[in-house]
Amino acid sequence: MPNGSAGVKVRYLEEDRPFAIEQVTGMLLAKLKEISESALQKPVADCVISIPSFFTDAERRSVLAAAQVAGLHCLRLMNETTAVALAYGIYKQDLPSLEEKPRNVVFIDMGHSAYQVSACAFNKGKLKVLATTFDPYLGGRNFDEVLVDHFCEEFKTKYKIHVRENTRALLRLYQACEKLKKVMSANTADLPLHIECFISDLDVSSTMNRAHFEELCAPLLARVEPPLKAVMEQANLEREDVNSIEIVGGATRIPAVRDQICRFFLKDISTTLNADEAVARGCALQCAILSPAFKVREFSITDLVPFSITLRWKSSSEDGAGECEVFCKNHPAPFSKVITFHKKEPFELEAFYTHLHEVPYPDPRIGSFTIQNVFPQSDGDSSKVKVKVRVNVHGIFSVASASVLEKQSPEGGHGEVPMETELTCGPEGREEEKMQVDQEEGHRRRSEQSPEEELEPTGAQAKSAASDKPERPSPTAKKGRAKSIDLPVLSILCRQLGQDLLNSYIENEGKMTMQDKLEKERNDAKNAVEEYVYDFRDKLGTVYEKLITPEDLNKLSTVLEDTENWLYQEGEDQPKQVYVDKLKELKKHGQPIQVRYLEHEERPKALTELGRKVQLVMKVVEAYRSKDEKYSHLDPAEVDKAEKYVGDVVGWLNGKMNAQNKLSLTQDPVVKAAEISAKAQELDNFCNPLIFKPKPKAEDTEDKTKASEHNGPTDGQGGPDSKPDPAKDGAPHAKAGGEMDVD
Incomplete structure (x- = not known):
């Protein structure tokens, strides 16, 4: 690519186009975003990405730029082994308390392309990564490569073919070798490898067993132990200090790899974690911790800096140059440090990785940072410049801020600033720069982890800055009046995407996403036509056969055949609207047949339902006519209305069905199932309020009787001519003139 990074050239919309790695990764993340949104049925914006x-x-x-291309807001870049450790520790209920000795666990992750090892210390609600080591060039694909090389040589001798000259054949061999490797993990016997029509219709075959495979992979297996030894040394752990060894990643399923790990630690390994999903689970848990929408158990994470970082400063004179290691390897992260310089003019800081041989990247530079607007004090002395450097939550180094302390008279009213104890860093034998390092943890509050604040470079070409010899301060700490003034910092980060280029990537991704959507709609429309042709033609010979005349059958078959031929000729690549119109035209021919079929299937069901409701109403009417006490509360006029309405419905139905029975199955129906269902609903709406109203309850009648007694005498009760009731005074129901008919 023009900026020196790698890219991918693909053929897109009939033209060759190069895509930057950020664009390709953004496409992958955009697809994952689409899958997540489809599964969750809600939009996805925030995420945690493992690296x-x-x-x-x-x-x-x-990676952060790729997330922006995909339209995602990355809350945190999380190291894969740290994500695994979080997935392991957050569910553990038996972790030691903060006052007790931590539980040490070693996590080993060997995936398709890389091998990583980390040692972690666990306390209740706390995870600290002690050390991490890796082999970026050892993974499952290297074991596949060994098998591919072996079979390429064997086929060259056995079949006289050069596999690597045929890309398609080489890809098929890689797939077959990967499958063979997985099968060998569970079998020790000879296993066959057979590929049909490998090259020029030639079938190839061979065999392999686990012992021979491990012999071929001996150089790879020898690389398993060094990272294990290194992580123990860097974490200052002995074998007996390790409580558990957890393995994840697909390549750890290779028995020889497991044997190497067991022999080193002299104990069994644990496979409690899901080897394929542990990293993703850890990221999901971290995302839930950072989200206000989920209530998650408090669990603090202290990661580390994988490579030592050195700062070099330059000035106009040789005496003003120097360097100092600000973050050592395995330093806790996120973390901030404040460095104090004594300068009279602007100066430049250059950050780089201290040991190039440790970095799996050809360029050790991180970036350069110019501290601007530095000025001497009013008395001509050097100004005290405080520079805050930070490794943030993503593991990214930056010069976060800079400020100068301007001396003030005691009357100035400014707060007192104590002089710091200074650390001497510089080449031996020169007038040395004075710098003081104040350390502070950088992740006490989430607000301090703002990616916008930490990731946006100011992005201008830095200029060479001069530096004067600093005056040596008094070794005794003194107090003086000073005012802090913020200084602008110009940052130039190595291989940093410019904002304009990033915006163009985001815009192009949006255009391609829209193009994908349009293409999907076009293909869906084309597939709908093809599906209609095949489905309808199949049904013409089965369920639709009795519902169409021979003449219409021949005509429709011809239309379907012509449409099929058109699809595979000039209709192969047409706009969406052409397919929509073609489907509409086909439905004009097929819709009447489909309607007749549906009516033929649904009409008997609707007739049965209407007949059931008619019988139900007539049953009530007949019971009422026969003086059934159950229906004695019904109004005679309303019963007559219901009976008349049922008669009208039966008459309408008989008329329609008589006409329908005179038609053949190939003719359009006189009455549709929907009309019959609507008539049944009308019957319910009219008759239910008339004849299906509930009978009054006995309690209601008794309540009315009580109310009459309370309001005044009625016939046979009380009154001047009535005789005293023989019942006790206060009886709830005094009966006079015989039993009361509450019905």
């Missing part, structure tokens, strides 16, 4: 722990600053910034 290998050995990623450098440039690679980490590249």
